Amino acid sequence: MGAGKTKRMPRAVREQQMLDAAVHVFGRRGYMAASMDEIAELAGVSKPLVYLYLNSKDDLFSACIGREARALTEAVRASRPM
Template sequence: MEHAVKARRLPRVVRERQMVDAAVRCFARHGYRAASMDEIAELAGVSKPLVYLYLGSKEELFTACIRREAGALLGAVAAGAEGAGLPPDERLWAGLLAFFTYAAEHPDSWMVLSLRARTQGEPFAGELARLRDEIVGFVAGLIGEAAREADGVVTGRDVNALAQALAGAAESLATWANETPGVTAKEAAATLMNFAWAGLGNLMKSERWSPR
């Protein structure tokens, strides 16, 4: 009874944040199906009925985790890439560095977004698709801006294809970096910039590789 009284003293928004924090840890550790609402409640320091009362079913809780972590990741990337007047390559570098830094500093969050949610189908796949669309749109905007400045022959279809490829590479590289001891977020971001922007630079000058 004393525990329940203490639980009620905190504002609801604080309790909900604690529950989602606990859920992210649990889903990252066990996956969606194996995660236990009992364990989530225990990690959050509340009763299981309170989790259901505040956040609904397990599916609704998992969706809340995906939305919150996706929003935090996008916010970090947008904040990192801010800087009116900076050239596109520097803004892309800053955005990539923010992306890899967030994934490194929030491994549970990245595990939920990159693996746990991806394997569960709908409705979770739709949430991830929206996250990826946002990231692809951000990258496409910077590539398109660079193409206009370079006056190269780069079509809108080229821009979209390159943005898709770069976003996919960033996702894979972030997972690899988190699993590989000694790899920093800065090293991962630099690897992708060296791989992608050098090739983009040639493309902006209309220097295209083609098979023999």
């Protein structure tokens, strides 16, 4: 899926695609070595679109951390007996 082959989809769906790609790249390469080019390519969007949605690499990383922390919290809560 190349960066030039985007199709119209809701912003929330597209943003989740970008976050999924970013979590993968940050997890594999670490923050410093992760590139916005690679994240955009993996998400199937252009690099300018990643910046439009998430402003900067720092903001993208923060959004990833926030999303994954919420998922972890939900998983822990769901596993606790009532």
